[in-house]
Amino acid sequence: MSEAGPGFRVPRSPRTRAAALVAVVVLAAAAVLLYDAVSRWAGHRAGSWRSRVAHQLATRHLDTGWVLGCAALVGLFGLWLCVLALSSGGRRWLVLRQAPGTVIDRAGVAALLETRALQLPMVAAARVRVGRRRARVTIHGSADLERARVVLAAELARLQLLSEPALRVRGRPAKHRPPMS
Template sequence: MTEPQEPDNSTRRPPAGDPVERGGGLALDQSASAAAYDPASVKERSGGGAGRFWSARRIPAGLLALVVLGGSGLLLYDVAAVRAHHPAMQWRRALADDLAERPLNNVWVVAGAAVAVAIGVWLIVLAATPGLRDVLPMRRDRPGVRAGLDRTAAALVLRDRAVEVSGVQSVRVRMGRAKVAVRAVSHFRELDDVRADLDTVLGTGIEELGLAKPPSLSVHVRRPAKKG
């Protein structure tokens, strides 16, 4: 569901205790908070955590294996041919002659070295990082059992919870690994009241997801954009 653009005169929620003028004065068009929900307390109550899931990365591994197999097989065949008193392949002689004539600061030499370094760094990153960023690890309540929750599915669950709050016209949920950002549009009720209900409902929803590392929650509520 697309979110209307924010009006230019939108304001944030004033600090507690500050008066807000109503009727003929300044109207509150937006209510924002970091939410009363505390992910640290949820983690303490939930017990032990779980590490991230590691991606198998079959495609990069398969491509690398094919390149290494083809290159090493071709080089081994050429070396064996030279040992058998046959001339080396034309491409290897031409490559050796070309590299011998080019200086180290040649554009093609530098470009080739940069590509090789980039590929090497990419392979190291793939080998050293877990991957599968879209899978959120869940708590390990039972030994030997691991479970994960897709980020899109988690966002849909929280969105369904949010639209049930009275006064919410539309809502958009962005589920990150460390933070859940919720932007809602309310067409009636006080914005502070709607935001407080969203804090409570979504905080409970995140806790019930059973994530090993519960994310923080940020809730923003505003009025629909004025037409015309």
């Protein structure tokens, strides 16, 4: 489905590197703990590091600089992960085919499709929602839906998206509003 040329890179969210870093750290810690647990289960002695950590946890006071520094470092790491979790990712962007690294906002694509739909005859209103895989257009009025589908598909093709969303056009009757007195 990807028609990317050589040297093409899809823009990544700032969360990607942080998620990879957390995954590597958690995987390494889990591997060390699993190795020690399996070796203990097989009848070997517990790792010396486990004895040292247990001894340090039992004897070290919580108000020492070393413990407070580690707690501050872990707290900053957690805050960084919270900021990344709440920041916007790359899901709102659609990648364009014309130049490496160029993107367009999904809301911008929706606005373009809505403007084009409103230019069609017999369209009273249009509602457009663009996702990463689908573009859903609801036309209010008595417009020809097949012609609207062709025109909107041409508009999507004109944008030259790397992976063009599937277009779905539905029709609804226009809402009748009585004249104001």
